[in-house]
Amino acid sequence: MKASIRVIATSAAIALAPAAAQAQTQWVYNNGWARSHVQIGAVAEEWIDKIGKATEGRLKIRHVPDGALLKTDATLEGIARGVAQCGAIQPAFTPSLLPISSTLVGVLDVELGNKLDLEGVTRITQKLYDEFKEFRAEFETHGVRPLIFSPTAPYAIFSRKPTATLADIKGQKIRAFGTTLPKFQTAMGATPVAMAFGEMYTSLQTGVIDAALTDPPSAATARIYEVTKYMLTTGPDQGAGMAATTILHVCREDALAKLSEADRASVLRISNEMNKRGVEIMKKAVADAHDTLKKAGVKLNHMSAAEVDSLTKITPYFDESAKELDKQGLPGTKVFTRYRELAKQYLAGNLKD
Numbered sequence: 001m002k003a004s005i006r007v008i009a010t011s012a013a014i015a016l017a018p019a020a021a022q023a024q025t026q027w028v029y030n031n032g033w034a035r036s037h038v039q040i041g042a043v044a045e046e047w048i049d050k051i052g053k054a055t056e057g058r059l060k061i062r063h064v065p066d067g068a069l070l071k072t073d074a075t076l077e078g079i080a081r082g083v084a085q086c087g088a089i090q091p092a093f094t095p096s097l098l099p100i101s102s103t104l105v106g107v108l109d110v111e112l113g114n115k116l117d118l119e120g121v122t123r124i125t126q127k128l129y130d131e132f133k134e135f136r137a138e139f140e141t142h143g144v145r146p147l148i149f150s151p152t153a154p155y156a157i158f159s160r161k162p163t164a165t166l167a168d169i170k171g172q173k174i175r176a177f178g179t180t181l182p183k184f185q186t187a188m189g190a191t192p193v194a195m196a197f198g199e200m201y202t203s204l205q206t207g208v209i210d211a212a213l214t215d216p217p218s219a220a221t222a223r224i225y226e227v228t229k230y231m232l233t234t235g236p237d238q239g240a241g242m243a244a245t246t247i248l249h250v251c252r253e254d255a256l257a258k259l260s261e262a263d264r265a266s267v268l269r270i271s272n273e274m275n276k277r278g279v280e281i282m283k284k285a286v287a288d289a290h291d292t293l294k295k296a297g298v299k300l301n302h303m304s305a306a307e308v309d310s311l312t313k314i315t316p317y318f319d320e321s322a323k324e325l326d327k328q329g330l331p332g333t334k335v336f337t338r339y340r341e342l343a344k345q346y347l348a349g350n351l352k353d
Contacts, residue, residue, distance in 0.1 A: 025263075027061045027255060030079065030087030032072030033197075035065035038217050038285040039150050039247050040088045043278050047148065047249070047270065054266040059259065061086070079252060080142040086251040088150075092178040098138045100330055104128075104244035104339070106178040107321045108155075110312045112343045113240035118151040118286075119279045120346040123353075125149045125244040126275065127342050134330055139250065147271035148249035150278045152215050153286045154239035158228040159211035160204060164301040166311065169232070175200055175212035180317050185213070187314045197222070204228055216289035217282070225296035233302045234311070238286065243318070243339055249274075 029048060035041040041063075048061045070078035073093040078084060091101035104125070109116075116124075126149055129135050139145060157163060159172060170189030176182040182192035193209050200212045204227040212224065219225065233239030249271075256264055294300065303311070318336065325332025345351040 024057065025059050025259065027059065027085035028069065028083075028087075029061050029063045030070045030075050030084040031063060031065040032067040032070060032075055032088065033065065034221070035063065036221060037065075038221070039152055039215075039278075039282060040249075041065055042281060042285075043148065043150055043274060044088065044249065046277065046281075047274050050270045050274075051267055054270060055263045059263055059267070076142060076144070076250070079144055079250065082252070085255040086147070086249065089248050089250055090246055091248065092246070095179060097142070099325060099328060100132070100135050100332070100335060101138055101244065101248070102178070103180070103321045103325055103332070104335070105242045105246045106180045107243060107318050108181070108184055108234065108240045108315070109243045109318060109339075109343075110234065110240045110308060110315060112340065112347075113154070113243070114235035114237070114308060115347055116241060116343055118153070118241075118282050119276075120343065120351075121151045121241055121243075122149050122245055122275055122279055123351060124339060124342045124346065125151075127351075128244070128335060128339060131338065132331060132335055135335070140253075143253050144250040145253055145256065146248040146250050147268070148274045148278060149245040150247040150249060151282055152242070152246040153217055153282060153289070154234065154241040155213050155215050156219075156234070156239055157211050157213055157232045158204075158219055158224050158298075159230045159232070160207070160228050161210055161230065163211065163230040163232045164299075165232075166303055166307040169211075172210040173208075175203065175209050175214070177213075180321055181213065183317050184311075184315050188311070200224065201227060216293065217285040220289040220292040225293050225298045229298055231293060231298050231300050233300075235308050236302050236305055239303070240308075243336070 029044055031041055031044060033040045044063055048063055051059055051061060070083060072090060075087045076089045076094050076097060079087055091098040092106045095102035161172060172190045173193050174185050174190045175195040176185055176192035185192040195203060201222055201224060203209045204212060322332035322336035342351060
């Protein structure tokens with residue numbers, strides 16, 4: 001009888017062995033934007049798919065878009081509480097929690113930002129994160145780690161009114177967000193109106209605002225071209241970009257720590273690869289967006305070099321933002337000075353990995 005019990009127990013153990021070997025860890029990825037959002041949803045979908053294949057299904061990540069779980073401004077705190085293990089955050093939405101990050105992504109670099117491309121902004125952001133412990137500490141405090149630094153296309157102004165020059169912005173009511181961008185709009189002679197992305201279309205359609213500040217891929221996705229027919233970039237080409245990547249795909253540190261060494265290595269490797277892949281995705285998205293806008297009858301205009309010089313003089317907010325961080329006991333001036341050094345190195349082809 002005892003022998004029979006041993007045989008049964010052994011058989012059961014053998015039957016359960018494959019299941020144990022394939023034990024699955026499940027994460028939730030929170031996306032406060034649409035699944036189709038290129039900078040966020042598309043990057044997340046590819047990242048999730050590659051991780052699933054690399055871990056042979058041992059790590060399964062469920063993508064929850066549209067703010068169904070956590071809204072954009074609640075994502076960081078939600079992940080910190082364990083509502084999700086990973087997700088996309090926009091630091092500008094939580095300035096009190098991420099002061100350095102939100103400042104970098106909330107201020108236009110009118111001068112150097114008109115020269116840097118998406119790859120440059122991404123690499124510089126990663127460098128600053130690696131070099132400044134205070135930058136890293138903002139995330140460590142919440143128990144999360146940025147895995148992918150996702151750049152956005154330089155913002156442009158989409159208007160219902162004919163807008164071809166800096167002077168044409170004067171008097172317009174423009175959708176704004178964050179703490180510093182409204183200052184730029186005021187300096188341009190416009191009236192900033194705080195507004196969420198999801199409210200832009202209807203507000204433009206009904207005339208609540210005259211124009212909206214957003215990036216071309218987002219404008220194309222939201223079909224802003226149906227209610228605006230003029231686009232003005234903040235520079236001769238695509239315009240001035242922010243001083244850092246505006247979207248960070250973050251993950252809980254404890255969730256990473258619970259993975260096997262091999263699976264954790266796969267997640268980190270794929271995330272690093274997605275930094276370069278994300279730049280490729282965004283470059284194509286910008287080109288596609290410009291084509292979409294043109295085909296929809298949107299008139300694309302660009303500020304001249306002279307207008308950029310003028311805008312630089314009337315918007316000293318880049319350095320002012322650094323000083324505000326200094327007042328908080330943070331290395332604002334040091335971070336912004338280093339940003340400029342790295343930007344110049346990148347433009348000269350001398351920025352090393």
